[in-house]
Amino acid sequence: EPEVTQTPSHQVTQMGQEVILRCVPISNHLYFYWYRQILGQKVEFLVSFYNNEISEKSEIFDDQFSVERPDGSNFTLKIRSTKLEDSAMYFCASSDRQTNEKLFFGSGTQLSVL
Amino acid sequence: AQKVTQAQTEISVVEKEDVTLDCVYETRDTTYYLFWYKQPPSGELVFLIRRNSFDEQNEISGRYSWNFQKSTSSFNFTITASQVVDSAVYFCALSEGPNTGNQFYFGTGTSLTVIP
Numbered sequence: 611e612p613e614v615t616q617t618p619s620h621q622v623t624q625m626g627q628e629v630i631l632r633c634v635p636i637s638n639h640l641y642f643y644w645y646r647q648i649l650g651q652k653v654e655f656l657v658s659f660y661n662n663e664i665s666e667k668s669e670i671f672d673d674q675f676s677v678e679r680p681d682g683s684n685f686t687l688k689i690r691s692t693k694l695e696d697s698a699m700y701f702c703a704s705s706d707r708q709t710n711e712k713l714f715f716g717s718g719t720q721l722s723v724l
Numbered sequence: 725a726q727k728v729t730q731a732q733t734e735i736s737v738v739e740k741e742d743v744t745l746d747c748v749y750e751t752r753d754t755t756y757y758l759f760w761y762k763q764p765p766s767g768e769l770v771f772l773i774r775r776n777s778f779d780e781q782n783e784i785s786g787r788y789s790w791n792f793q794k795s796t797s798s799f800n801f802t803i804t805a806s807q808v809v810d811s812a813v814y815f816c817a818l819s820e821g822p823n824t825g826n827q828f829y830f831g832t833g834t835s836l837t838v839i840p
Contacts, residue, residue, distance in 0.1 A: 641826060651832065652815070715768060717766065718767050720767075
């Protein structure tokens with residue numbers, strides 16, 4: 611079965627540094643998402659992306675976050691100036707249709723901000 | 725208010741026992757979708773099932789079954805004859821629709837441990 615691939619699996623950074631989390635969605639999918647899961651808590655929606663623009667974003671997704679599809683295969687999440695509370699597992703997901711379709715998730719990037 | 729509530733934080737069962745994971749949701753939409761995902765120790769989120777609000781038929785897939793009851797806003801998940809490989813965190817999720825952003829609301833998860 612096709613997979614969503616995320617790199618790196620673990621990222622450690624110093625507070626205030628910029629990080630870029632990378633994702634390769636399933637090749638024929640058109641809708642892309644980022645979710646995060648703080649340790650021991652529920653998975654939370656960050657942002658959805660379609661046709662090179664953000665479709666929807668949560669209140670978590672503030673000005674320090676940005677997303678980009680720099681080429682035909684990658685989908686990135688950038689955190690401009692990391693804070694301690696950004697430490698979490700970040701999941702990329704994709705779907706082939708927009709409305710309420712199941713999401714295929716990657717295996718996540720564990721971000722640790724020191 | 726939580727849109728999805730999974731009241732059971734942790735459950736332990738002995739192998740071959742049946743176990744039911746509860747999920748209660750809250751929405752004002754008449755069209756919505758419910759999902760279950762499994763998160764094994766390796767961390768990925770694995771899709772298990774998707775149901776829409778107009779289909780209340782219960783579903784069975786092997787040892788897995790789902791009981792959707794709109795009257796109680798519940799979408800419970802039963803594993804029959806549990807196995808050690810079923811040990812994981814299970815998340816219930818809601819998508820309200822039509823939803824232009826396909827935003828999922830996840831519950832807090834139920835951690836299932838199956839003891840050999």
